[in-house]
Amino acid sequence: MIGILGGGQLGRMLALAGYPLGLSFRFLDPSPEACAGQVGALVxxxxxxxxxxxxxxxxxxxxxxxxxxxxVEAARRLEGRLPLYPPAKALEVAQDRLREKTFFQGLGVPTPPFHPVEGPEDLEEGLKRVGLPALLKTRRGGYDGKGQALARTPKEAEKALRALGGKGLILEGFVPFDREVSLLAVRGRAGEVAFYPLVENRHRGGILRLSLAPAPGASEALQKKAEAYALRAMEALDYVGVLSLEFFQVGEELLFNEMAPRVHNSGHWTIEGAETSQFENHLRAVLGLPLGSTAPRGQSAMVNLIGEKPPFAEVLKVEGAHLHWYGKAVRPGRKVGHITLRRDGLKALEEGLARLSRLVSELPWEGV
Structure with missing residues (x-):
């Protein structure tokens, strides 16, 4: 039996990928309404x-x-009793934005300029080093655009400092990027690795709304660069499982933004759009089983459903559309499901997305 810390939709989809492999699951979550409890035992x-x-x-x-x-303390306690993958060290790095950026910089991976902020003096020094505009972020917590503020002037930076608590922050230079991309990598217990194709991600209000896979127009050189960066990180952490790295693409350069030591929202397309889903490959990795092929099946798009329940029958009329509903109550700003659209070519994918854009609000679709 596999234990999963957390009982959200990612845990739910891990279990659904594991049942065909004869696996069973138990979840630990503070909420009795955790949606993974619908598909497995919930503590x-x-x-x-x-x-x-x-x-x-x-x-x-x-x-x-x-x-x-x-x-991390919970992970450490459990690591002393049972095998735990990915290792707790990966959690330590991912939970602190300053530590995360420093870690990747130490691996020779390009990042935006950054500076730690513990008060007004640090902010002043950081603005000199990083410049404006800049993003002031909490070092810990915060996701989907929360816990951060964009500052275009010194006055806005001072206001952001007060709003974010005045300490435990990181100032990052704002990057005028071409697009945001992510790479999903997987490493097995014996050190074997596999990589999915780069994915283009489009956000609204700091929340991922749409992923396109493979990322249209991504060169082989860009893919290899991303793979090399991921490999350095996985080897340094002695990583096992799926790792997601998010980048800003500027021309043919990639600047590291953040990592997620787990299966990732930008990889949901792999359920229908790849030979082996990220969820199955994560389970194969942690169990020491052979990794599956990460080859894409045609072109895919993943549309997040945020705080809305579209008409299911209309969604399913769209050729190549696959609906995933997480069994959660609908609330504003909450991820309650996703749609994967899989087609054999980019033109057919664009046509399908145009139809979905009339059914799903806030879908950032203006073409490739």
Whole structure:
């Protein structure tokens, strides 16, 4: 039995990918309404509650996690009892934006300029080094655009400093990028690796709305560059499982933005759009099984459903559309499902996306 820390939709999709392999699952989540509980055993409890951790761990063969804000202390406690993949060290890096940027910079991976901020003096020094415009972010927590503010002037930077608590921050130079892309990589227990094609990601309001896979027009050189950066990170962390790296693309250069030590939203297209999904490959990796092919099946688009439930029948009328509903209550700003559109060519994909754009609000589709 595999234990999964977290009971959201990523855990749910891991379990759905694992059942054909004869696997069983148990989740640990603080919420009794965690949607993964609909497809597997759910232990409800705080991640640092020793009694809950013990109930969760009993009888498990190994543990993985489905989101990167699991307390490192909980991961360390469990790592002492059972195999835990990816390693807790990866959580430590991913949970602190300053540590994350420093780690990748140390690997020789280009990043935007950044500076730690613990008060007004640091902010002043950071603005000199980083320049304006700049993004001021909390070092910990925050996702989907939360915990950050764009500053175009020194006054706006000072206002952002106060709004974000005045310390525990990182100032990053704003990058005028061409587009945002991500790479999903997977590394097995024996060190074998595989890479999915680069994916183009489009956001609205800081939330991922649309992924295009493979990223249209991405060169082989750009793909190889991203793979080399991911390989350095995985080897340095002795990583096992799926790792997602997000980049800003500027011409043929990639600037590292952030990592996620888990299966990732920008990889949901792989369920229908690749020979082996990211979820199955993560399970194969942590179990020491042979990795599956990451080859794409034609062209795919993944459309996030954020706080809305479109008419299912109309969605399914679109040729090549596959609907995934997570079993969550619909609330504003909440990821409640996704649609994967898979077609054999880019023109057919564009036609399908044009139809979906009339069914899903906030879909950033203006063509490739």
């Amino acid at each position: 409800v409890g705080d991640f640092l509650d020793e009694e809950a951790l013990s109930r969760f761990a009993e009888g498990l063969d190994l543990i993985t996690y489905e989101f990167e804000n699991v307390p």
